Amino acid sequence: MLTIYSDAHHLHHGCELKDGVLMPCFEQPGRADTILARVRAMGLGPVAAPGEYDSARYARVHSARYVRFLEQAWDEWAATGRSHDALPLIWPVRDLRSDIEPEFIDGKLGFYAMDAGVAITAGTWRAVSASANLALTGMDALLAGESSAFALCRPPGHHAAAEYMGGYCYLNNAAIAVQSCLDGGARRVALLDVDYHHGNGGQSIFYQRDDVMFLSLHGDPKSSYPYFSGHRDEAGAGAGLGFNHNYPLPHGTGWPAYGEALRHACGRVAAYAPDALVVSLGVDTFKEDPISQFRLESEDFLRLGETLGGLGLPTLFVMEGGYMVDDIGVNAVNVLMGFEGRA
Numbered sequence: 001m002l003t004i005y006s007d008a009h010h011l012h013h014g015c016e017l018k019d020g021v022l023m024p025c026f027e028q029p030g031r032a033d034t035i036l037a038r039v040r041a042m043g044l045g046p047v048a049a050p051g052e053y054d055s056a057r058y059a060r061v062h063s064a065r066y067v068r069f070l071e072q073a074w075d076e077w078a079a080t081g082r083s084h085d086a087l088p089l090i091w092p093v094r095d096l097r098s099d100i101e102p103e104f105i106d107g108k109l110g111f112y113a114m115d116a117g118v119a120i121t122a123g124t125w126r127a128v129s130a131s132a133n134l135a136l137t138g139m140d141a142l143l144a145g146e147s148s149a150f151a152l153c154r155p156p157g158h159h160a161a162a163e164y165m166g167g168y169c170y171l172n173n174a175a176i177a178v179q180s181c182l183d184g185g186a187r188r189v190a191l192l193d194v195d196y197h198h199g200n201g202g203q204s205i206f207y208q209r210d211d212v213m214f215l216s217l218h219g220d221p222k223s224s225y226p227y228f229s230g231h232r233d234e235a236g237a238g239a240g241l242g243f244n245h246n247y248p249l250p251h252g253t254g255w256p257a258y259g260e261a262l263r264h265a266c267g268r269v270a271a272y273a274p275d276a277l278v279v280s281l282g283v284d285t286f287k288e289d290p291i292s293q294f295r296l297e298s299e300d301f302l303r304l305g306e307t308l309g310g311l312g313l314p315t316l317f318v319m320e321g322g323y324m325v326d327d328i329g330v331n332a333v334n335v336l337m338g339f340e341g342r343a
Ligand SMILES: NCCCCCC(=O)NO
Pocket: 016, 018, 117, 159, 167, 168, 195, 196, 197, 198, 225, 282, 284, 291, 320, 321, 322
């Protein structure tokens, strides 16, 4: 399996406000480094650098003004004389106005964010755009005939929606790849999110469309981040009604229940008969993950990959979450090995 990787991710490692404390973000460079080392140790396949793409490709799923915000945010922040990480401090919730984009950077940060898990630093834009380019490069490989590819994206993207960032995510790498697949001639694409946290961004972007089926297995939002999306009754809207499927699962979920939900989701994918499958691959479903509450073991990720391989679809894996750095390489690559039948 081809892996797409860039060292540019080292340019980004901000702080986050977690449990009321400002701390180094759990979404750290060692995550991608550990996965890359495992890719190489297991001989998964060639490792390629990403191609260069115009930011207009990101604007196929994000708004142009949001992409411009991401590109310019650090400079606008630094122009105020601040050299530390930029974080949102106010959000347009409930009856506050969100129809007028603030001019000042502190207002824009909240206008374009859903939470305080998205620090912006001097290198964030370069890291974020490189991460999206990994996904575009992986999708170009599928469009050129590869049966599968792995975009080792960092930062992740599945919480980012058309006009907001959040949960360590800035550009929705997987959604950008899905749209690129359709722009490349596909009629239908399935986006399956196996990260512990609901992929609210991908759901939101494709919610009213029937050319993308979105499916997500995740911690029940009644008790898991992002808390405000991912319920079972979110079925799509308009032309998209019936093409959005959520599988909220309780704290403590292990492989038996997870595998059952995954097989059900795969049955829906098979019935949809897409031209390609994009997988938002988070491995924070691991039993030792420091910020999540499922109980998957490392061997279960082999089974997860095998189950996806059974679909027989051209498949792009896009890296999302997973924060037990010591085990993230084994767990992520186990999915890919299982997919290839090398379990
Ligand atoms: N800062 C709150 C928790 C963010 C979760 C990020 C993640 O792994 N999403 O998939």
